[in-house]
Amino acid sequence: MATVTAAPRGATQTGSDLRTVQVRIKRFQPDTNDQPYWQEFTVQVEGKDRLLDALNKIKWQQDGTLTFRRSCAHGVCGSDAMRVNGRNRLACKLLMQDLGARITVEPMLGFPIIRDLVVDMDPFFAKYEKVKPYLINDEPAPHTERLQSPEQRARFDETTKCILCGACTGSCPSVWANSEWVGPASIVNAHRFIFDSRDRGAADRLNILSDRTGVWRCRTIFNCSEACPRGIHVTEAIEEVKRAIMYGSEE
Amino acid sequence: MYRGQSGQWSWLLHRITGLAILLFLLVHIVDITLLGFGPTIYNDAIAIFSTGIIRLVSTALIAALLYHSFNGIRIILIDFWPSGYKYQQQMFYIVLAASIIGFIPMAFYILAPIFGVCPAGACNTPAM
Numbered sequence: 303m304a305t306v307t308a309a310p311r312g313a314t315q316t317g318s319d320l321r322t323v324q325v326r327i328k329r330f331q332p333d334t335n336d337q338p339y340w341q342e343f344t345v346q347v348e349g350k351d352r353l354l355d356a357l358n359k360i361k362w363q364q365d366g367t368l369t370f371r372r373s374c375a376h377g378v379c380g381s382d383a384m385r386v387n388g389r390n391r392l393a394c395k396l397l398m399q400d401l402g403a404r405i406t407v408e409p410m411l412g413f414p415i416i417r418d419l420v421v422d423m424d425p426f427f428a429k430y431e432k433v434k435p436y437l438i439n440d441e442p443a444p445h446t447e448r449l450q451s452p453e454q455r456a457r458f459d460e461t462t463k464c465i466l467c468g469a470c471t472g473s474c475p476s477v478w479a480n481s482e483w484v485g486p487a488s489i490v491n492a493h494r495f496i497f498d499s500r501d502r503g504a505a506d507r508l509n510i511l512s513d514r515t516g517v518w519r520c521r522t523i524f525n526c527s528e529a530c531p532r533g534i535h536v537t538e539a540i541e542e543v544k545r546a547i548m549y550g551s552e553e
Numbered sequence: 554m555y556r557g558q559s560g561q562w563s564w565l566l567h568r569i570t571g572l573a574i575l576l577f578l579l580v581h582i583v584d585i586t587l588l589g590f591g592p593t594i595y596n597d598a599i600a601i602f603s604t605g606i607i608r609l610v611s612t613a614l615i616a617a618l619l620y621h622s623f624n625g626i627r628i629i630l631i632d633f634w635p636s637g638y639k640y641q642q643q644m645f646y647i648v649l650a651a652s653i654i655g656f657i658p659m660a661f662y663i664l665a666p667i668f669g670v671c672p673a674g675a676c677n678t679p680a681m
Contacts, residue, residue, distance in 0.1 A: 388555060522631045522632070524559075524641055537631075538638045541637075542635075545632075
């Protein structure tokens with residue numbers, strides 16, 4: 303029989319949940335080594351810690367040169383997208399208890415690597431700008447707001463959830479093969495305005511997306527839908543844009 | 554290496570089988586062109602298709618064709634049927650099952666002559 307002893311006041315409930323994990327990180331430090339290399343860290347974490355906490359522990363206690371992006375740390379800002387055990391994930395949304403004792407962390411594919419897990423997002427945002435991701439409507443503004451029915455709002459609800467982390471774009475073989483391709487995240491954000499009843503720029507956007515670097519390079523591989531930390535059905539959104547171009551209308 | 558799910562492997566397999574079928578098409582254009590050089594040359598050339606190794610290659614071609622055709626239907630459904638994307642994984646397993654079911658009798662018909670079995674005159678016909 304196990305004896306139960308009262309925990310001292312102030313002791314954390316999860317104190318017994320400590321575990322040791324090996325975190326293998328693909329590092330790139332261009333000022334000292336022009337080749338990427340692997341480095342392994344052993345770190346003590348709790349099951350309810352997130353991968354981001356483990357990375358912070360490594361950076362703060364073991365190796366201050368480890369470089370990664372994080373900002374809000376709560377799955378909203380989309381800064382810490384990285385490849386974890388081979389799949390794109392947000393480090394702040396992964397619990398250590400779900401990851402096993404050996405974890406591989408790499409920067410995302412399809413982006414130029416700046417340092418360690420930090421990738422260059424500039425081309426990503428340039429492609430995002432290309433699809434005009436803002437409301438276009440030159441009609442005189444009504445006295446109050448531009449009204450929209452719940453059904454009209456629901457039409458593009460899915461794609462309003464995007465946080466521009468790049469997890470989908472970095473998981474897409476078409477992006478790896480052709481860096482010119484606009485990529486899933488841009489199409490998701492084009493979708494958000496193409497199907498918005500208040501917007502008048504759909505024809506313009508569909509025209510941009512119908513050229514060689516537009517939607518047609520999507521080969522329905524579905525890596526993007528699986529990678530999206532917001533659960534957006536990315537491939538569905540791309541298919542809807544494809545059909546809108548093909549049928550010549552948003553309906 | 555990215556650890557993709559069935560969608561990534563279905564796409565990769567579609568690519569590889571597509572290129573393999575294209576390669577066969579080139580061979581096929583050459584063997585059909587030989588018809589222009591008279592029946593003897595054509596018959597001698599086409600006899601190669603009855604050899605054991607080419608029968609093995611032919612079964613690989615059958616496997617590639619079956620997968621590529623069924624997965625092509627899956628892709629068409631994803632593209633044109635608005636709910637298609639929801640069932641892409643199930644459809645991939647159906648594609649694999651249909652390919653295997655179609656493959657077994659065809660492979661038997663092509664490979665049996667290697668083992669001296671001649672179903673429905675298979676020994677007298679080149680594999681392709």
